[in-house]
Amino acid sequence: MEASARHRQGEGSKGFEKPGPMKQELQELYRYRELLYMIAYRDIKVRYKQSIMGFLWAILMPILIVASGVVVRYAYALVGHAPLKTTDIADVAVKSVPWAFIVSSIRFSLNSLTGNRDLVVKIYFPKEIFPMAAVLACFFDFTVACTALIIFLAVAKIGVSVYLLWVPVLLGTMIMMCLGVGMLASAASLFFRDVKYIVEIFLTFGIFFTPVFYDVRMFGDKGKLLLLNPIAPLLEGLSASVVHHQSPDIQWYLYSLVFSLSVFLSGFVLFKNLEPSFAESI
């Protein structure tokens, strides 16, 4: 019955005249929150049903990334004639798991509209639910992988500190960025079928331009250039607060935050403006 109110609210009779103000769109999205959970739940359930490994699926990709990171770090250690420390491995692990989340949430939201053609064409509801549910479902995988990560960190005796309070802030910023990129990418790939290949290339090679296997510090002053990648300060921040018990670099964090906010807002506005023509363009 909650959904009923939407037509009656003031603009009810002219619901189409112009894209409503953002506040109303957000209110409508809030009214449809159960659908958001439902679609995310569907995506999770289907993914786990289809795969024999079940929950292992959620940690397979992070494990692979961590393993390759360890190999890369071992190579550094050999070349630099320095021993490979536990904190180095913890560093790689703490940055790989969120990176896996970013990659999979962008990948899943990218295809979330084109993969739900019937629903886009036949039934009305706020369509941003699709990319959002994709990110939400990937976040679920992420929490499963995090459980494994926490066990690893405990075994590695990394310990806790007050700086762990930064973790939710950093993750929140990251999720916002993923939602924004997800909305942009899903809408773009609805209109242009080759967008998904372009995005795939970026996702594949992105890891080389992002400090996942390496630290920005290794580059000295030139490391600043790498921090221009808005994901970098977030990952570096996570490694600083979790592994090194330090505060992240606030200035660079603010840079990422501003970027995430603007991607999210522009993604949302663009998505809502394009939404009315989804059904005829898909």
Added chain:
Amino acid sequence: MSDIALGMVNVYKKFRKGETYNSLRDLLPALTGKMFRGQGLDANDKREFWALQDISFEVKHGEALGIIGRNGAGKSTALKILSRIMKPTKGHMIVNGRLSALLEVTAGFHPDLTGMENIFLHGTILGMSKREIQSKLDQIIAFSGLEEFIGTPVKRYSSGMYARLGFSVAAHVNPEVLVVDEVLSVGDYDFQKRCMERIHSVVKGGTTVLFVSHNLKSVTELCQRTMLLEHGKMVMIGETNAVIQKYLNSPVNVATPDESKPVYLTSVRVRDAAGEQNTFESGRTAWVDIEITARKRVEKLAISIWLRDEAEYELFDTSTVRLGCDPIALQPGQSYRCTFELTLNIAHGKFELCADVLHVELEKIYDQRVPAGNLFIGSSMAVRGAVNCFPRVIESVVYEGGTQEDAVVR
């Protein structure tokens, strides 16, 4: 609140025909190329057509309005605009109350999930809250009649079961405004009947209904008023019987005959004993009148007709020559007319009637209409499949041991 539940005010909808740029690889070169040559992208915009033109109507609370019209008349577009899936090019619409659209009863289903999981998924998509679904769960399952299979993934369902579950969920949404599109062309006769009963009770319960159907009988039963669309324009709106009369009196295929051909089909009409008709009971007789006109001297012509189902599977095919008629020869300006009599021993469903005129020896097709019209077959028999063999059970015996001869027959 006004007493208008649903309506459109001067609604126009424009579509673009043909290919548009749907990949960056095509778009970017086209953009840069045209920029250098100083042209816009307008060349692409010329092939547009109006799917709806100046549609205005109002439906009062508790009223049921029917929309009829031939394929391509704009019915589906109108429904999509009303259900907010598409945006009109011009004009606006009025909706007062919770609107639910049944454009597709199974769109929300996921094949890998069980029937039960799909009830929740589909129900949420249609706008119900989880609690609401929970409270109606027993009713929904009972209505679908799928108690035994509710824990089975729906990919193992037959298409009929699929549709039944979909409609059962949709039927329990309890909207204030309901928009229904042809959903009743699915499921067996028994279930169709229950669906109609459900819609009737929804109308009686004071819900505003907009009903789009090819089934003129259902429209008559359900709607006091009906709107007739033709080529995106509203031809008539008013009392249902009068509108249906108008609809039946307009030619079946209003596609303009292609006069560039040596010989062309001028009309293809389907009728029953009473007059033009497209809805038949299985097993009844239909007459198909076909008329051709020659522009040049042509000879050795045959007219063939065939029926196919919605998956374009050909069910039946015949021609005048194969049925023993002589090949036709025509002088310029001459016309020829023939009537096929068909016994519609086909099962219920929607079928397409196609026709062409061809040269018997050269197998050259001069003109064709694929499809020329729709046939809607209803059946009161519980049969499935493409044909209706009119089955009866004439013997049913229980017997013990030995051979059948020992059994007491009847």
